[in-house]
Amino acid sequence: MDKGSAILRRGMYFVHDNPQIIYTLFLVIAIPVAFFWTNERFATLARDSQDRLEYTKISYLHDGLGLFVAENFDDPKKLTQGLEKIAFENKTMIAGKVLRKKTASSTDEVRYYPVVASMSPLDAGEEAIIFDQDSNFSFDRASDDAHHSYFAELLSAKGRYWRSVRAIMATSTDEVVGYLLTEMSMSDADNKFASEKKNAYIISFVIILAIMVLLGRQARIIDYASLYQKLKDVDRMKDDFVSMAAHELRSPLTVIRGYTEMIDESETLSPDAHKHLGNIDRAAVQLNTLIGDILDVAKLQEGRLSFAYADVDVSTEIEAVVTAFLRPAKDKGLTLNYERTALPLISVDIGRFHQVMVNFIGNAIKYTPSGSVHVTTSATEDTLSVRISDTGMGISADDQKKLFQKFYRVKGAETSGITGTGLGLWITQEIVKSMHGTIAVESIKGKGTDFIVSFPIVKK
Numbered sequence: 001m002d003k004g005s006a007i008l009r010r011g012m013y014f015v016h017d018n019p020q021i022i023y024t025l026f027l028v029i030a031i032p033v034a035f036f037w038t039n040e041r042f043a044t045l046a047r048d049s050q051d052r053l054e055y056t057k058i059s060y061l062h063d064g065l066g067l068f069v070a071e072n073f074d075d076p077k078k079l080t081q082g083l084e085k086i087a088f089e090n091k092t093m094i095a096g097k098v099l100r101k102k103t104a105s106s107t108d109e110v111r112y113y114p115v116v117a118s119m120s121p122l123d124a125g126e127e128a129i130i131f132d133q134d135s136n137f138s139f140d141r142a143s144d145d146a147h148h149s150y151f152a153e154l155l156s157a158k159g160r161y162w163r164s165v166r167a168i169m170a171t172s173t174d175e176v177v178g179y180l181l182t183e184m185s186m187s188d189a190d191n192k193f194a195s196e197k198k199n200a201y202i203i204s205f206v207i208i209l210a211i212m213v214l215l216g217r218q219a220r221i222i223d224y225a226s227l228y229q230k231l232k233d234v235d236r237m238k239d240d241f242v243s244m245a246a247h248e249l250r251s252p253l254t255v256i257r258g259y260t261e262m263i264d265e266s267e268t269l270s271p272d273a274h275k276h277l278g279n280i281d282r283a284a285v286q287l288n289t290l291i292g293d294i295l296d297v298a299k300l301q302e303g304r305l306s307f308a309y310a311d312v313d314v315s316t317e318i319e320a321v322v323t324a325f326l327r328p329a330k331d332k333g334l335t336l337n338y339e340r341t342a343l344p345l346i347s348v349d350i351g352r353f354h355q356v357m358v359n360f361i362g363n364a365i366k367y368t369p370s371g372s373v374h375v376t377t378s379a380t381e382d383t384l385s386v387r388i389s390d391t392g393m394g395i396s397a398d399d400q401k402k403l404f405q406k407f408y409r410v411k412g413a414e415t416s417g418i419t420g421t422g423l424g425l426w427i428t429q430e431i432v433k434s435m436h437g438t439i440a441v442e443s444i445k446g447k448g449t450d451f452i453v454s455f456p457i458v459k460k
């Protein structure tokens with residue numbers, strides 16, 4: 001019992017982990033069953049309507065033939081000719097007879113009715129049994145109704161056939177004097193149906209086979225889909241881990257920077273020690289930037305980066321960033337300027353806009369060995385553009401195409417000593433896109449680069 005339920009549980013887990021099995025099984029069973037059911041249903045419908053047609057045809061035949069038989073009941077020769085003619089025109093007719101009814105008074109035992117005319121040559125004194133035990137067929141069931149026929153479906157070695165009987169009334173007395181009996185073979189129609197059904201099954205089989213082949217491929221696609229889902233889960237776990245690790249790294253880094261600053265303030269330190277502390281602080285800043293980038297990438301990938309939009313004149317923000325970079329620019333011997341003017345309002349998250357400016361202006365200073373960095377603004381009716389121009393190393397057309405890819409850095413002698421992650425421009429582009437802005441690059445290798453970042457103006 002325990003073993004059985006363990007196997008059942010394992011089976012359930014397996015199906016749970018591989019849902020494509022249910023899908024495949026369902027289709028493998030459902031499709032053939034659907035085809036089989038449809039084929040059978042159509043065959044039954046077709047046979048029913050064929051039988052109905054036959055029924056109507058025989059009823060009409062009996063209506064006409066019944067009148068003819070009633071009028072000529074005493075003329076067996078004429079009756080025979082009439083039956084022969086009808087049989088000639090109806091190839092499915094296998095028997096056509098006229099029987100005379102015997103009354104109880106005319107014989108001791110009424111078990112047979114004599115045949116007075118037949119479409120095929122008559123045996124002398126041929127009679128028809130009035131109650132056929134094998135087929136449970138009785139002429140009495142034809143009753144006294146000369147307007148309706150009595151039908152029975154019977155089976156012979158040659159196939160299905162219909163026996164139908166119509167009571168014949170004497171024209172003068174309205175008494176039943178005999179019966180008209182016809183037998184129509186249904187085997188032709190049945191054979192045709194059987195062969196059509198066979199064809200339908202062959203076609204269905206081919207279609208099912210084709211569907212099964214496609215399903216095999218489909219199952220593989222579902223396999224890939226569940227694999228993809230699992231990979232996504234792993235990827236999310238990785239992002240969560242990276243976010244958590246990056247976050248945790250920041251606290252000790254802040255402590256390191258705090259103590260470095262404290263020690264640096266001491267007047268008893270040698271100039272060499274101050275230099276070393278400067279190196280420690282620069283490395284810590286670099287590490288902090290890297291952690292910030294990693295956190296931003298993780299947040300962007302998870303769609304967790306939030307934006308607090310406000311309508312702002314960004315000139316103050318640009319000026320603040322430029323001011324913050326004056327010292328590093330001066331240290332490198334670069335001129336950095338921005339001519340502040342009032343700007344039309346744009347709808348951005350000011351913190352994120354600040355981050356974008358820091359990245360562009362920071363890069364411009366970082367990748368410009370000598371010369372200048374200019375920040376200018378311009379506005380059209382719809383758009384405000386901020387242009388960050390430098391006279392730096394420039395970017396080749398090939399590199400420009402890959403610039404915004406994650407981790408992409410231009411490789412070459414001129415960039416060899418410059419540290420970075422290759423994440424800044426990817427993050428910047430994602431942020432700008434999220435704020436409905438665009439970025440364009442204009443650059444000539446060896447001459448300098450312009451980054452133009454544009455945002456739609458707020459319409460009042």
Ligand code: ADP
Pocket residue numbers: 359363364367368390392393394395403408409410411415419420421422423424425426449
């Ligand atoms: P990082 O600066 O950390 O390498 P970014 O994504 O900010 O990463 O920049 C990607 C690359 O684009 C840089 O490595 C650099 O080669 C190139 N780049 C960015 N800004 C400039 C610029 N103003 N002039 C020349 N090259 C630049």
